Amino acid sequence: MISGKTKVVGLIGDPVKHSVSPSMQNAAFRKLGLDYVYVPFNVEKDSLQSALSGLKALKVRGVNVTIPHKSSVMDHLDEIEEPAKKIGAVNTIKREGQLLKGFNTDGIGAQSALKEKIDELKDKNIVILGAGGAARAISFTLAEKGANLTISNRTTSKAEELVREIKKKVGGKVKEIPQDRKRLKEELEDSNILINSTSVGMHPDKDETILTAKEMHSDLTVMDIVYNPPKTHLLKEAEKAGAKTISGLGMLVHQGATSFKIWTGRKAPVQTMKKSAKKVLEGK
Numbered sequence: 001m002i003s004g005k006t007k008v009v010g011l012i013g014d015p016v017k018h019s020v021s022p023s024m025q026n027a028a029f030r031k032l033g034l035d036y037v038y039v040p041f042n043v044e045k046d047s048l049q050s051a052l053s054g055l056k057a058l059k060v061r062g063v064n065v066t067i068p069h070k071s072s073v074m075d076h077l078d079e080i081e082e083p084a085k086k087i088g089a090v091n092t093i094k095r096e097g098q099l100l101k102g103f104n105t106d107g108i109g110a111q112s113a114l115k116e117k118i119d120e121l122k123d124k125n126i127v128i129l130g131a132g133g134a135a136r137a138i139s140f141t142l143a144e145k146g147a148n149l150t151i152s153n154r155t156t157s158k159a160e161e162l163v164r165e166i167k168k169k170v171g172g173k174v175k176e177i178p179q180d181r182k183r184l185k186e187e188l189e190d191s192n193i194l195i196n197s198t199s200v201g202m203h204p205d206k207d208e209t210i211l212t213a214k215e216m217h218s219d220l221t222v223m224d225i226v227y228n229p230p231k232t233h234l235l236k237e238a239e240k241a242g243a244k245t246i247s248g249l250g251m252l253v254h255q256g257a258t259s260f261k262i263w264t265g266r267k268a269p270v271q272t273m274k275k276s277a278k279k280v281l282e283g284k
């Protein structure tokens with residue numbers, strides 16, 4: 001029950017009404033018996049600064065940050081953790097007194113989802129589709145882990161820029177290839193992991209996929225970060241090719257679990273969060 005002692009966390013973004021996070025985070029608080037509540041706040045672009053002042057005034061413990069504020073919010077924070085600085089985006093804020101600290105849990109969320117099926121990421125050959133916000137978080141995190149990355153984006157210049165930044169800030173083996181089925185098939189022959197971090201295949205365009213079974217093989221692990229629907233067209237094609245699959249629910253839950261730990265200091269009940277997220281998505 002909410003009382004005068006209840007700690008408030010939440011989400012700022014625009015829109016927020018379809019977010020799975022309120023259900024997932026509140027289920028986790030209930031499971032551990034923590035006196036917290038997670039509330040979505042619809043914050044328009046022009047209101048970001050005043051919303052952040054409001055977090056301090058209202059003593060909100062912390063928030064997740066989503067579209068369109070993930071980059072612009074960085075100009076208004078007092079401290080930003082190193083991975084978020086490199087990635088250039090913040091998806092979690094923790095208030096400590098009058099200070100707002102920024103974190104990025106997307107990359108670590110993807111890494112934890114991969115680790116459920118793969119022991120070691122170092123020296124793995126990984127093909128990443130996309131060069132948007134999520135792809136940036138995932139690429140920087142996996143580069144830090146010593147994976148060899150090949151990035152392929154519809155807009156080539158964005159992938160080239162991401163490769164340049166990773167080389168400069170992290171180093172390691174990272175290259176760009178065009179988003180062309182034939183070229184991707186060749187690259188995948190020597191790869192261990194494929195990650196779709198584009199929005200292709202997301203509801204309502206559920207029949208879309210960048211690759212089909214013909215381009216994949218049974219030694220691949222394929223992760224799609226699109227979580228609505230949980231089993232995307234790409235994952236169905238990956239199954240046809242005999243590949244192992246990881247759905248976007250994994251990253252969704254693990255990025256949320258990392259935010260939960262940042263706010264509460266407690267290890268999140270990941271299975272409870274997964275069950276709750278699944279239930280919401282199945283109802284959509």
Ligand SMILES: NC(=O)c1ccc[n+]([C@@H]2O[C@H](COP(=O)([O-])OP(=O)(O)OC[C@H]3O[C@@H](n4cnc5c(N)ncnc54)[C@H](OP(=O)(O)O)[C@@H]3O)[C@@H](O)[C@H]2O)c1
Pocket residue numbers: 106109129130131132133134135153154155158197198199200202225226227248249251252253255
């Ligand atoms: N599971 C999770 O926890 C999680 C977390 C974050 C995001 N996501 C999901 O990840 C997806 C991407 O999010 P984001 O924040 O990175 O978005 P974003 O910054 O807008 O980037 C979108 C990416 O998708 C590509 N793309 C869009 N339409 C395409 C098409 N028709 N063909 C080929 N590529 C296309 C874009 O390529 P161009 O650069 O060429 O436009 C870009 O690389 C969304 O579906 C989001 O819901 C999931």
